Amino acid sequence: MRKGMGVACLVFGCAALLAAAEVNQDWLRKVPAAERARANPYAGQADAIAAGARLFADHCARCHGADLEGERGKPSLRTEVVKNATDGEIFWLLRNGDLRHGMPSWSGLPEPERWEVVAFLKSREWREAGS
Ligand code: HEC
16 A cells, blocks of 8 residues: 555656646636736836846746746746747736746736836847847
8 A cells, every 4th residue: 555655656746747847838828818918018118127137137047047048947938938928928927927837926026026027028138148
């Protein structure tokens, strides 16, 4: 009995690890249409992008990497998914997180700061810097 459970845990453990390694975009399907269409009040503003870059370094780089390439099994944000996501979709993800897949909620950050992070993610600077 004990041995059986050990084997089962091993199997489920592996499944959980595999699920974590694979980026999944389930969250995108959960975003309500009204949220998806929300506009970023700071889009394209240089000072907001700079503030967003600092917030990213403080809160996000430990998982997504200082260069946004992803770290320790966490996903890169230099992807078509992030590029094609609307500001509202990313804002929704920052508020709600995707806890089941290891992305924390950032509802503790004030709304303006979350929009600044979105402005940074959507800014052209970092995308052109590395590629
Ligand atoms: C504890 C680690 C961790 C931290 C810190 C973190 N994230 Fe994530 N993030 C993840 C993981 C894991 C996923 C993948 C979730 C999934 O598979 O659905 C993710 C997904 C994302 C995605 C969607 C990527 C995609 O291709 O679907 C975005 C955008 C994102 N994070 C932005 C941020 C931002 C901005 C911050 C900082 C405010 C941040 N994350 C902080 C772990 C983290």
